[in-house]
Amino acid sequence: MADKNPILTFIGGTGDLGSGLAWRFAKAGYPVIIGSRQAEKATQAAAEMIRRGPLDVRGMDNAAAASAGDIVFMTVPFASHEATLASITAAVQGKIFVDSTVPLMPPKIMRVQLPAGGCVAKQTQEALGENVRVVSAFQNVAAAHLQDDGAHLDDCDVLVTGNDADAREVVVRLAAKIGFKAWHAGSIDNSAVAEALTSVLIFMNKRYGIDGAGIHVTGTPTKAG
Amino acid sequence: MADKNPILTFIGGTGDLGSGLAWRFAKAGYPVIIGSRQAEKATQAAAEMIRRGPLDVRGMDNAAAASAGDIVFMTVPFASHEATLASITAAVQGKIFVDSTVPLMPPKIMRVQLPAGGCVAKQTQEALGENVRVVSAFQNVAAAHLQDDGAHLDDCDVLVTGNDADAREVVVRLAAKIGFKAWHAGSIDNSAVAEALTSVLIFMNKRYGIDGAGIHVTGTPTKAG
Numbered sequence: 045m046a047d048k049n050p051i052l053t054f055i056g057g058t059g060d061l062g063s064g065l066a067w068r069f070a071k072a073g074y075p076v077i078i079g080s081r082q083a084e085k086a087t088q089a090a091a092e093m094i095r096r097g098p099l100d101v102r103g104m105d106n107a108a109a110a111s112a113g114d115i116v117f118m119t120v121p122f123a124s125h126e127a128t129l130a131s132i133t134a135a136v137q138g139k140i141f142v143d144s145t146v147p148l149m150p151p152k153i154m155r156v157q158l159p160a161g162g163c164v165a166k167q168t169q170e171a172l173g174e175n176v177r178v179v180s181a182f183q184n185v186a187a188a189h190l191q192d193d194g195a196h197l198d199d200c201d202v203l204v205t206g207n208d209a210d211a212r213e214v215v216v217r218l219a220a221k222i223g224f225k226a227w228h229a230g231s232i233d234n235s236a237v238a239e240a241l242t243s244v245l246i247f248m249n250k251r252y253g254i255d256g257a258g259i260h261v262t263g264t265p266t267k268a269g
Numbered sequence: 270m271a272d273k274n275p276i277l278t279f280i281g282g283t284g285d286l287g288s289g290l291a292w293r294f295a296k297a298g299y300p301v302i303i304g305s306r307q308a309e310k311a312t313q314a315a316a317e318m319i320r321r322g323p324l325d326v327r328g329m330d331n332a333a334a335a336s337a338g339d340i341v342f343m344t345v346p347f348a349s350h351e352a353t354l355a356s357i358t359a360a361v362q363g364k365i366f367v368d369s370t371v372p373l374m375p376p377k378i379m380r381v382q383l384p385a386g387g388c389v390a391k392q393t394q395e396a397l398g399e400n401v402r403v404v405s406a407f408q409n410v411a412a413a414h415l416q417d418d419g420a421h422l423d424d425c426d427v428l429v430t431g432n433d434a435d436a437r438e439v440v441v442r443l444a445a446k447i448g449f450k451a452w453h454a455g456s457i458d459n460s461a462v463a464e465a466l467t468s469v470l471i472f473m474n475k476r477y478g479i480d481g482a483g484i485h486v487t488g489t490p491t492k493a494g
Contacts, residue, residue, distance in 0.1 A: 230472035253491035266478035
């Protein structure tokens with residue numbers, strides 16, 4: 045018998061990226077929990093998704109959502125990162141925690157401004173402690189493409205970083221379930237690439253008039269990875 | 270009448286990346302000067318290139334090479350970056366300066382370790398001053414592919430960053446002359462992406478057994494850029 049699908053929680057799941065990922069994973073058959081600071085907003089977002097299809101989606105406040113999920117994703121604005129993290133630290137102990145936070149600092153969102161220490165995901169690993177397996181992924185995905193059921197998600201590869209290779213592998217496989225080509229990209233320090241790349245892609249979208257620029261990794265693998 | 274090709278200088282031009290770029294640009298018809306700390310090593314590298322084809326290549330010590338070039342490229346190990354820069358600061362005033370330095374810190378070359386302040390190229394702009402137009406490019410190119418005349422260079426796009434858009438455009442066009450697809454990628458801060466990406470590509474080469482992983486930018490431009 046196949047393993048039961050894990051419950052996926054999306055902290056900040058009412059935002060563009062979070063709700064897009066939640067929508068795609070729910071459609072792929074995963075039980076999904078949307079978290080928000082206000083339970084009511086989360087419940088509302090879940091109800092809207094269910095109106096679009098018969099999906100297993102619930103809404104809760106962030107702490108309850110983090111407790112109820114097997115794997116917890118976080119997609120919040122950078123300005124809310126630290127406070128949100130503090131509100132769920134206890135609830136995510138022992139779990140895989142997928143951080144997709146992009147350190148954009150408005151108004152200069154086309155300029156790379158990495159935080160002290162190198163990158164957000166490394167701060168996350170330090171804040172949550174060694175008992176949480178932090179994986180960084182999905183920073184470069186165009187949120188609009190996630191919401192558009194006609195869009196192919198193989199337009200942008202996903203760089204997956206983290207200090208625990210097994211946890212990375214879980215996320216690489218999850219990403220594939222919703223149509224992404226995902227790659228092991230090294231330790232959590234290497235999250236700097238994906239975090240910084242978002243500003244470059246926003247710049248290119250504007251300069252070249254691209255609707256959601258992304259990247260593909262080129263070259264021919266000779267090992268499965 | 271077409272403009273005469275500018276003289277291209279490669280500081281650190283005896284290394285893998287520098288000599289590879291020098292070789293490709295010389296073959297494309299540009300007068301090339303190879304710079305090295307020791308004039309003799311540079312002269313020797315130039316002589317070796319000329320043995321491979323009737324090219325306009327000369328060797329000089331770094332300061333003389335920087336003075337003689339119209340556009341100056343720098344491809345030195347990160348450990349030599351600061352000292353090399355100091356030796357050519359006077360010689361590059363008023364010029365376009367292309368920094369391709371990758372902040373690899375052996376032995377952990379598969380781990381992103383960006384320098385204080387965000388990236389090397391920004392340090393370069395600050396060190397050389399506002400009278401030098403610093404452009405950052407070519408960090409992600411597989412040096413071995415440059416040396417291999419059979420290799421197609423469109424396997425890896427070039428991200429071109431810098432605070433002066435006209436200077437970036439010069440480098441975008443130069444890159445195209447030797448077969449690269451190059452992109453305007455924003456201000457010099459955005460060099461962090463290309464500088465950090467090299468460690469990720471080295472990681473992927475090892476993990477997936479790829480011979481020179483690179484990236485393509487995806488999406489459809491609707492403006493020339």
